[in-house]
Amino acid sequence: MNTENCITLKDVAIGYSGNTILRDINFSLKKGEFAVLFGPNGCGKTTLFKTILHIIPPIHGTIAYGDDYTPRFGYVPQRQHLDEIYPFTAEEVVLMGTFGQSKPFYPTSKTDRSLVEQCLKDVGMLELKKDFFSELSGGQKQRILIARALATRPNVLLLDEPITGLDVLAQKKIIELISELHKKRQLTIMMITHEVHHIPSWVKKIIHIHHYKVVLGSLEEIISLSRIDEIPT
Numbered sequence: 001m002n003t004e005n006c007i008t009l010k011d012v013a014i015g016y017s018g019n020t021i022l023r024d025i026n027f028s029l030k031k032g033e034f035a036v037l038f039g040p041n042g043c044g045k046t047t048l049f050k051t052i053l054h055i056i057p058p059i060h061g062t063i064a065y066g067d068d069y070t071p072r073f074g075y076v077p078q079r080q081h082l083d084e085i086y087p088f089t090a091e092e093v094v095l096m097g098t099f100g101q102s103k104p105f106y107p108t109s110k111t112d113r114s115l116v117e118q119c120l121k122d123v124g125m126l127e128l129k130k131d132f133f134s135e136l137s138g139g140q141k142q143r144i145l146i147a148r149a150l151a152t153r154p155n156v157l158l159l160d161e162p163i164t165g166l167d168v169l170a171q172k173k174i175i176e177l178i179s180e181l182h183k184k185r186q187l188t189i190m191m192i193t194h195e196v197h198h199i200p201s202w203v204k205k206i207i208h209i210h211h212y213k214v215v216l217g218s219l220e221e222i223i224s225l226s227r228i229d230e231i232p233t
C-alpha cells in the first residue's frame with residue numbers, strides 16, 4: 001500500500017446484520033488530508049463512519065492502514081443525539097475522551113487534567129468549563145464534543161454533521177475551528193454533511209454517496225449532480 005495513504009477502503013460493503021446498505025466503496029485518505037463525506041439523509045454516511053471506527057464490521061472488503069501507521073480515531077457524533085442525556089459539566093464531557101486510555105477506577109491523572117485543559121483551550125471553551133453541557137448553546141456543545149474527541153489524542157478525526165442545526169455565524173466559526181485544528185495538529189479529517197452548501201470551498205476531496213454509489217468528485221461536480229437531482233421528473 002502507498003505509504004502516503006493512511007486509510008484505504010477496498011471493495012468495502014457496509015450494512016447491518018448482513019443487509020447491505022452500500023457496496024463497492026473504494027477510496028483512500030492521505031495523512032493530513034481533509035475529506036468531506038456527502039450524501040442525502042439515510043444513505044449510509046454514519047454507517048460508513050461506524051465501519052471505519054470498527055464499531056460494526058464490513059460485510060465485504062478490507063480497510064487497510066499505511067505501513068508503520070496506526071490510526072487513533074477521534075469521533076465527534078451527531079450532537080442532537082447527545083443533548084439531553086448528558087447531566088455533566090463541559091469539563092467532565094471532555095474528560096470522558098481520556099477514559100479509553102486510563103485504568104478503570106483510578107483517579108484522573110495530572111497529565112489527563114492538563115490534556116483536558118489544553119483541549120478546552122484549543123476549542124475556545126476554557127472559561128465555560130464548569131457550565132453544564134446541557135445548558136450550552138449548539139455551537140458551544142459542538143466545541144465541547146470536538147474537545148472530547150481531541151482528548152482521545154487522535155491522528156484521525158471523524159466528525160458527523162458538525163454544523164447541522166447551527167446558525168450561519170456559528171457554522172462559520174465551527175468550520176474555522178475545524179480547519180485551524182486540522183492545520184495545527186496535522187490531523188487527517190473526514191467530515192459528514194448532507195447539505196451541499198455546508199462543504200467548505202477549499203475542500204479538495206469529496207466522497208459522494210449518490211444513488212447508492214460512492215464516487216469521488218470536486219465541489220463543482222457535486223453541485224451540478226445536486227442540481228440535476230433537484231429537477232422534477
Ligand SMILES: Nc1ncnc2c1ncn2[C@@H]1O[C@H](COP(=O)(O)OP(=O)(O)OP(=O)(O)O)[C@@H](O)[C@H]1O
Nearest residue numbers: 016021039040041042043044045046047048078194
Ligand atoms: N443499528 C442499525 N440497525 C439497522 N439499520 C440501521 C441501524 N442504524 C442505521 N440503520 C439504517 O441504515 C441506513 C443508513 O443510516 P445512516 O445513519 O448510516 O445514514 P446517514 O446517511 O448517516 O443518515 P443521516 O444523514 O440522516 O444521519 C438507514 O436506512 C438506517 O435506518
